[in-house]
Amino acid sequence: MLSLFVSAALVSCSDDDNDAIVINDGEPTSVKLYTSNNADGNITVYDVTDQSAVTSKTLITTSIAADGVYYDATNDFLLQASRTDLGLEGYNNTSSLVSGATLTVDVDGTNDMQSPREVAVNGNFIVVADNADVDGDPLTPDGRLYVYTKDGNTITLRNTITTSFKLWGITFDNNNLYAVVDATNELAVFSDFLSNTTDMTLAATKRIAVEGIVRTHGLTFDASSDVMILTDIADAANGQDDGGFHYIQNFTSKFNGVANGGTLEVSQQVRVSGASTLLGNPVDVAYDASTQTVYIAEAGNGGGRILAFNNFEAGGNIAPFINNSLAAASAVYLSK
Template sequence: MKTIKTLALIFATAMTLVSCSSNDNDAEIKLDSKILFTSNNTDGNVNMYNVTSLNNVTKATLTTTATAADGIYYDGNQDLVVQASRSSFGVEGYANITNFATSTTVSANVTGTLDMTSPREIAVKDNIYVVADNADVDGDPDTKDGKLFVYTNNGGNFTLRNTITTDFKLWGIIFIGNDLYAIVDTTNKLAVFTNFLNNSSNATLSASKTIAIEGIVRTHGLTYDTATDVMVLTDIGEASNGQDDGGFHVINNFAANFNGTANNETLAISNQTRVAGTSTLLGNPVDVAYDGDSKTVFIAEAGNGGGRILAFNNIGNGGNLTPAYNATLSKASAVYLHKE
């Protein structure tokens, strides 16, 4: 079994300390690392940041054939990076990354049919890969709908198992156990489909439950840490402002808070911690990852300054925090944290 522990990425430049900088330096990814995988909509490349220490961040890049990409995931058992290509409109996997050095050009060696129109986030359960597509399904812009593409990864191929049409627009998705949580795009709402994978045929499906999140204008990204029961949601604010009206919400004791909020009711801001303000550099935070060990939030910021990868720690009571780490990444679109 290969995991990130076995990464032998030997890079060209010696390790140099960097902090709150866009000038990441190439270095070896060492044992017991925390690796942040990122996608973007500028060149479609996969960037891998060693974020074991925010005072010593290094980066390696896989140059892909995609020209734009969104959701991203790393499977340590297969040593496989997967992202949703917004140029080919399929799911693409890059295997054996332990063999790659920085600035290596790679081709997708795990592919499938090109079924999607506007793929966004990826959620993974065992060998099932679910991709949220936020394109208009019925051709009527006045009706809200989206589609979930359900793929199986067997024998080195992504095979479309079925599709689920939703009665709301989609963006971020994540599995918590057997339940699929989904962002209700253009709103401040969070929905859940219980026992989602039991739906194995093409169908139209309504959420099992939907709640609103007080304090959020429009949410996009979400992530959940099972060990600490923490959910983090991003707020992109007004779509017309991509520079300084974004934020994110941390919800501790998420299970109790979600279960204690009735269907179609609102989770109070008093049960959340909000980070927002001009110092945060959050304008259009489209995706998020969370390290429960260090209580660090990682953000794919698509708008501010053209795009950034940001990290926040010492969140405490929230507020207008300055990022602990800030690196330029044009049109950043997705982040995934892998820990060993």
């Protein structure tokens, strides 16, 4: 099967690109933040190469609402999960398009899903978290992970995994898939996830609680710095000022040090929250380890924003240094 995007060894998600910035004659390559939303389904691309002079362009899609987004710079391929068509939609050769350009779907996945959210990519596999209630009983939380393969301009559903908890954010670390346990403060991992090749119900390899979080939603893991970032939407009814994010250094050893069913203590984390942060319903997150910048898709505050934070290592009630309005922002992906 053909390799998807850069190579089979590259592992990415809709949050973050773990590659280091390539230096050419002392200048960094382009750094762009791809974002989707549930207001009009269009894709807004922010050029954050110079964080003091951020520019943006919006590409028009046929979707009315969308969530997980991903960009492969090597092949100039843009992907998002459409909540209108309930499938994956891919676009080739988008980098040179100007703001206001209308995208034509070049790679159209099958419309299998009910409520697609986060997207995670590993080689030629695309995994989408779906937060629809599988059995129709709200008293028995569950969700689905749809596993697709991409071969050229064809996206095919390989299999569907049913989980015993509600889903939202997902991200790969090599072949292990981390997933937030929606409506809780828990984090789960499925070891060697892609080896499960048939439709099945799959239990998480491990689940832990993350102290200090009320309701986690978005997550991203940067393998190069061993940093995990989790967002906390807290009370979903309050979309204005009770959210936050947790920055966890040396994540792998900390996670491994907590027993299945145990709790990662808040003393091992850094929490950013408070009215100045503008975090009310932070639904997704991306991280640039080279500049230590956290990017947030904030769905609630002010109707929706794209926020960026730095100098947050001490935690607390700090203001974002980038604050751009984006109605019903739903997902972010950093490409460089």
